[in-house]
Amino acid sequence: MKARALVAWGIVFLAPALWAGESVLYSVTEQSVAYPATNRPVAVSVAEDKTDVFAIDPETGKKRLVFSDANAEFMIMPGGRTPPGIVAAGRRIFSVAVDRQAWANGRQSMMAVYELSTDGSGKARKVFEVDNFSNLFVSPSGSKIGYFIDGTVEAYMIRGTATGKLLRTVRIQSGTIYGEVSAVAWAPDGERILFSLGLSGDGDDTFWNNPDSPVGTYVMREDDAAAPTRLAPEAELHYRAPGKELDISEGATLIGVLPDGQYLLSDSTTPLYTLDLVKKTQRSIPANEFLGTMTSLGSSSRLSPSGRQLALTTTQNKYEKQSKPTVTSTVSLWALELESGKPSKLLSFAIPDTTRDFKGPWINLIGWLQD
Numbered sequence: 001m002k003a004r005a006l007v008a009w010g011i012v013f014l015a016p017a018l019w020a021g022e023s024v025l026y027s028v029t030e031q032s033v034a035y036p037a038t039n040r041p042v043a044v045s046v047a048e049d050k051t052d053v054f055a056i057d058p059e060t061g062k063k064r065l066v067f068s069d070a071n072a073e074f075m076i077m078p079g080g081r082t083p084p085g086i087v088a089a090g091r092r093i094f095s096v097a098v099d100r101q102a103w104a105n106g107r108q109s110m111m112a113v114y115e116l117s118t119d120g121s122g123k124a125r126k127v128f129e130v131d132n133f134s135n136l137f138v139s140p141s142g143s144k145i146g147y148f149i150d151g152t153v154e155a156y157m158i159r160g161t162a163t164g165k166l167l168r169t170v171r172i173q174s175g176t177i178y179g180e181v182s183a184v185a186w187a188p189d190g191e192r193i194l195f196s197l198g199l200s201g202d203g204d205d206t207f208w209n210n211p212d213s214p215v216g217t218y219v220m221r222e223d224d225a226a227a228p229t230r231l232a233p234e235a236e237l238h239y240r241a242p243g244k245e246l247d248i249s250e251g252a253t254l255i256g257v258l259p260d261g262q263y264l265l266s267d268s269t270t271p272l273y274t275l276d277l278v279k280k281t282q283r284s285i286p287a288n289e290f291l292g293t294m295t296s297l298g299s300s301s302r303l304s305p306s307g308r309q310l311a312l313t314t315t316q317n318k319y320e321k322q323s324k325p326t327v328t329s330t331v332s333l334w335a336l337e338l339e340s341g342k343p344s345k346l347l348s349f350a351i352p353d354t355t356r357d358f359k360g361p362w363i364n365l366i367g368w369l370q371d
Helices: 100-104
Strands: 022-033 047-056 063-068 074-076 086-089 092-099 111-116 124-130 134-138 144-148 155-160 166-171 180-186 192-198 216-221 253-257 263-266 273-276 281-284 301-303 309-320 326-337 343-351 362-370
Touching: 022 326, 047 074, 047 100, 074 100, 086 134, 086 362, 092 100, 092 124, 092 134, 134 180, 144 180, 192 253, 253 301, 301 362, 309 362, 326 362, 343 362
Parallel strands: none
Antiparallel strands: 022 047, 022 362, 047 063, 074 092, 086 092, 092 111, 111 124, 134 144, 144 155, 155 166, 180 192, 192 216, 253 263, 263 273, 273 281, 301 309, 309 326, 326 343
C-alpha cells in the first residue's frame, strides 16, 4: 500500500470585517558562532541564530523591519528548524524562543512564548514558558494561543496571551477519532477549532475512501463541550471535474476560510480552488497554471485577512556537478490575487548550498500583518 505523505498547513480563518492595509510577514534567519556575544553574561562559542522579521506591502513592494532578535537575550526558534514557531493575528506577532544563555549551556528545551513588538524597536514581552511544542496557533483576536506539547497529539493546550495563564487542555482524539495531526486553528468566531488528521503506513484506513478511515478535516468547540465532527465527508472537500480522478491517498488541504464562508483548498490534482459546502459549488482559481505541479500549498501559503490575496513561496533548485556536487536554491515570495489569479513576485531569496553544513541564511513565510 502507498504511504500517505503528511503536509502541515497553515489555516487562516477570517473575521467578517475587511482591512485596507495588509502586509506580508516573513523572516530571514542566519547562523553564526556565538552571535552576538554581548547578549549573555557568559561568552560561549556555540552556533546561534539571528532572525529578522520583515513586512512587505504587496501593493508597493516597500518593506520594513518589524522585529529583530539581534540584541535580545533570547533566540527565536524559526519554522525552518522547529515546528512553526512564529504566528501572527491582526496587529500582533507571537514567537517561541529560547534563552541564549540556556542555549549556550545546552539547556535547549527551556523555551518561552513571547509577544514581539512590530515597530522595529526589538522589544518583546514573555507570555509564558513552554517545554517543547508543535503547531503553535493563535486566535483571530490574538487573545489566546494554542499549541501541542511536542510528541503529544491527543490534546492541545490553550493559554491567554494577557497573563499566559493555562485556560484549558482540549482532547481531540478518541478510540474512533485518531491519527496524525498536521494542523489546528481557530474559526472566525473564536469559539470553534478546526484540525486535520492523516495517517501513514500500509493499512487500508490510510485511504480516505475507506469508511473507517479517520483522514479528513474536523471541527469542535474550543471548550471541548462536544466531540469533534467532520467538517464534511472527505470526498466532498475535493475538486471535481470531468475526467478527473481523485487521489484517495491524499486528503484535501484546507488553507483558509473566505469572508463569504467559502473554503479555500488544495488537493493533489488541483492546486487551488474554492468550495461552498452549503450551495455545493466550486471554483478553480485561474492561477493553477502558474502554480503548475505544486501538489499542496499548505505549508508554503497564507491567506490575507481580507481574503483577497494569498501569500506563497516557490523554490527553484540549481544542481551543479563539481568535484563535490552542490545544490543551491532560490526561494521566491509571491502575492496572488484570488479573484483574478494574478501573481506578483515580491522578492527572491538565494539560499547557499544545502548539501553540506548548511548555516543559512534562509527565509520563512509567517503570514500577514494588518497595518
